[in-house]
Amino acid sequence: MKPIDPSELPEAPRPRGAAGSLVDKVYGELAQRIASGDYAPDQKLPGEHELADMFDVSRPVLREALGRLREDGLITSRQGAGSFVQMRAQQQPLGFARVETIADIQRCFEFRITMEADAAHFAALRRSDDNLGKMEAALGLLREATKKRKHREDADYAFHLAVSEATNNHYFATSLNALKDHVAVGMKLHGLSLMGPRPGLEQVFEEHSSIFEAIRDRDAEAARTAMRHHLETSRDRLFEGRLLDLSFR
Numbered sequence: 415m416k417p418i419d420p421s422e423l424p425e426a427p428r429p430r431g432a433a434g435s436l437v438d439k440v441y442g443e444l445a446q447r448i449a450s451g452d453y454a455p456d457q458k459l460p461g462e463h464e465l466a467d468m469f470d471v472s473r474p475v476l477r478e479a480l481g482r483l484r485e486d487g488l489i490t491s492r493q494g495a496g497s498f499v500q501m502r503a504q505q506q507p508l509g510f511a512r513v514e515t516i517a518d519i520q521r522c523f524e525f526r527i528t529m530e531a532d533a534a535h536f537a538a539l540r541r542s543d544d545n546l547g548k549m550e551a552a553l554g555l556l557r558e559a560t561k562k563r564k565h566r567e568d569a570d571y572a573f574h575l576a577v578s579e580a581t582n583n584h585y586f587a588t589s590l591n592a593l594k595d596h597v598a599v600g601m602k603l604h605g606l607s608l609m610g611p612r613p614g615l616e617q618v619f620e621e622h623s624s625i626f627e628a629i630r631d632r633d634a635e636a637a638r639t640a641m642r643h644h645l646e647t648s649r650d651r652l653f654e655g656r657l658l659d660l661s662f663r
Contacts, residue, residue: 542580549573
């Protein structure tokens with residue numbers, strides 16, 4: 415007997431299976447692209463056929479993901495024209511106050527240690543081959559830079575972003591994108607610290623490699639530990655172990 419397609423029963427509770435996971439994946443990817451500005455306010459999304467091919471999913475799966483985006487106010491449909499990113503002029507974009515002090519840099523590291531350690535954990539559980547490819551590409555740039563006694567902040571950030579995207583939870587990538595300017599300040603100063611009398615470029619590359627290997631091997635706890643170790647040691651290298659008391663700053 416031909417199996418029932420859940421998309422034909424829209425009022426029935428949806429089982430948590432392959433179809434549900436695909437809907438979540440498409441929804442998360444489109445939401446992340448909207449949040450990051452890849453799809454700007456009032457921009458028309460690609461057509462259903464193109465989006466279905468892009469994500470390698472069926473039209474019913476895509477339509478359910480688009481329906482959730484409409485329910486959440488991220489897109490709107492215009493009869494005969496397609497789907498468009500919802501204008502939200504009344505809302506402030508996700509962001510943070512500017513980095514103005516050394517204490518702000520330390521706070522950013524503190525937040526990233528917690529957030530990105532968990533991101534690495536979930537990335538190890540959910541990563542795809544495409545996610546691994548992005549991490550490998552960034553790792554390759556870091557490898558070449560290390561050989562040339564340089565540090566590439568762009569490749570460093572690309573690696574961390576690829577890890578956050580591998581969680582298949584758009585909140586991680588959206589948060590890291592919102593922190594991009596703050597992270598850039600910390601990475602720039604950290605990179606300069608690696609050029610001092612005790613260069614640590616090789617150690618930093620090894621830390622990134624350990625994160626990648628744990629995610630590749632789907633070892634969630636090792637990935638969490640490796641990411642926490644990398645961010646904590648990066649912070650300690652930058653501050654030379656002398657952290658500020660943030661209680662009153």
